[in-house]
Amino acid sequence: MQGSNPELLACFIEHALERGPT
Numbered sequence: 001m002q003g004s005n006p007e008l009l010a011c012f013i014e015h016a017l018e019r020g021p022t
Helices: 006-019
Strands: none
């Protein structure tokens, strides 16, 4: 992941939580 995108990271985390732990 290049650069720091808190917004993108938050979105990714939200989707990860919805999908559940991998």
